[in-house]
């Protein structure tokens with residue numbers, strides 16, 4: 128049964144997304160990413176129109192004046208950039224994921240699909256359910272919700288509740304990557320559209336976010352933002368936002384940030400409920416940036432390494448601190464994932480000049496299950512030690528959450544892009560079962576990692592040497 | 597006893613431990629992959645019995661009746677002492693030295 132379904136994967140997916148990926152293949156690892164992005168989806172103008180018809184996008188850009196003031200108090204003279212926040216919680220289902228869902232569901236409707244399916248434990252489920260409601264399509268969301276003791280992660284339970292409230296059927300599963308098998312079975316059974324997170328539709332839908340940030344800042348301050356900071360999980364958020372900034376003509380630095388959960392295994396039944404963040408963390412961020420083509424569709428449209436200028440990590444304790452700070456000094460109670468990049472922004476703003484602008488590109492709705500109080504109560508119940516302290520030094524994913532007592536303790540962990548690029552090369556060798564790549568392939572690998580051919584050669588050499596040692 | 601038309605939750609074992617993918621960590625590999633789905637009960641049934649439901653997407657699915665009127669139990673949690681001083685301290689810092 129399992130093997131039969133997995134064997135038919137390509138056939139099922141092709142029918143369910145309606146994209147002939149073979150058209151874009153070049154040779155081996157190489158494929159024509161730019162042509163795929165251009166031909167499969169819709170233009171930026173078309174997407175702006177699609178989104179405006181379902182109340183998606185055009186969210187407020189808010190200056191965080193009190194947080195900026197606090198950061199300047201602890202910065203060197205003339206340092207401390209102005210911090211802005213794009214309030215994506217103003218989207219219909221409460222996060223930027225509506226942008227992603229809007230294009231897929233529009234496309235599904237126009238191509239005669241009766242319903243849509245998405246495999247996601249995140250906000251994307253609610254976004255798909257909400258857009259499906261608007262277009263009169265049926266929706267099924269497949270979630271990884273429980274550990275083997277039937278204990279549900281509160282944040283995921285809340286996201287499931289939201290999906291159901293928007294009228295979707297929710298399948299709640301226990302931990303494991305076979306969620307993919309279950310989803311394939313459903314796609315096959317129903318003939319519904321696969322609202323995959325990783326098709327060109329989903330990524331193009333996020334371009335409007337980057338575009339809006341660039342134009343909002345430009346029209347108010349006569350210049351583009353100096354840096355935009357993006358919470359990174361599967362990498363779609365970074366990819367779409369960066370592409371949108373580019374389309375607006377902005378040469379803004381794109382910084383990715385994830386919560387540090389290194390050491391926890393993403394497919395472990397035990398570790399599952401010892402994470403206080405269910406997305407925007409290193410468990411997705413590091414593997415997906417290093418090797419994007421590990422997803423349901425043959426070619427992932429989310430390729431963050433092409434766009435990242437920098438990648439930083441923050442701790443769980445720091446994000447809880449920042450979430451409290453945002454509520455209490457800015458009067459904005461917003462959800463967990465976006466506050467990952469806000470945490471990093473507090474730290475990075477200190478390095479930047481006073482007249483510079485850094486934009487945190489999202490917020491999400493919050494409430495039961497999602498709030499720091501809900502997550503920390505749950506963490507304590509699961510045996511995680513929660514205390515006050517210096518997070519960067521004392522946080523141990525799955526074991527200790529140290530919550531800073533003051534804003535001076537907020538810092539970042541630099542994660543060198545070189546490490547990710549090297550993993551990309553390593554994974555490519557593994558996936559294609561060879562150590563020699565043609566010039567065409569190497570050219571593609573260089574583009575895919577934002578490096579040049581010589582750097583690829585050098586990394587290939589290093590990885591092969593490491594492998595032999 | 598649940599009646600036809602009641603809003604219920606059903607349970608299924610999707611994969612026994614022996615059928616799970618080989619690459620899983622040991623702790624996950626030794627437990628089954630399970631699924632729960634909500635829907636409207638198609639015929640009267642008892643908890644623990646095999647029943648059939650119609651889901652919100654209109655699918656008909658069978659499984660073991662697990663719960664009637666399934667409730668979401670996630671909440672806001674307890675007050676967390678480690679968080680409570682963050683706001684007041686920041687407010688004090690903002691007031692200090694303001695011109």
Ligand SMILES: Cc1ncc(COP(=O)(O)O)c(C=O)c1O
Pocket residue numbers: 222223224249250251358359360361362363364365406407464465489490491
């Ligand atoms: C609110 C929010 N922010 C950020 C992310 C990360 O986006 P991506 O997976 O595209 O990197 C997610 C998705 O998981 C999310 O729900």
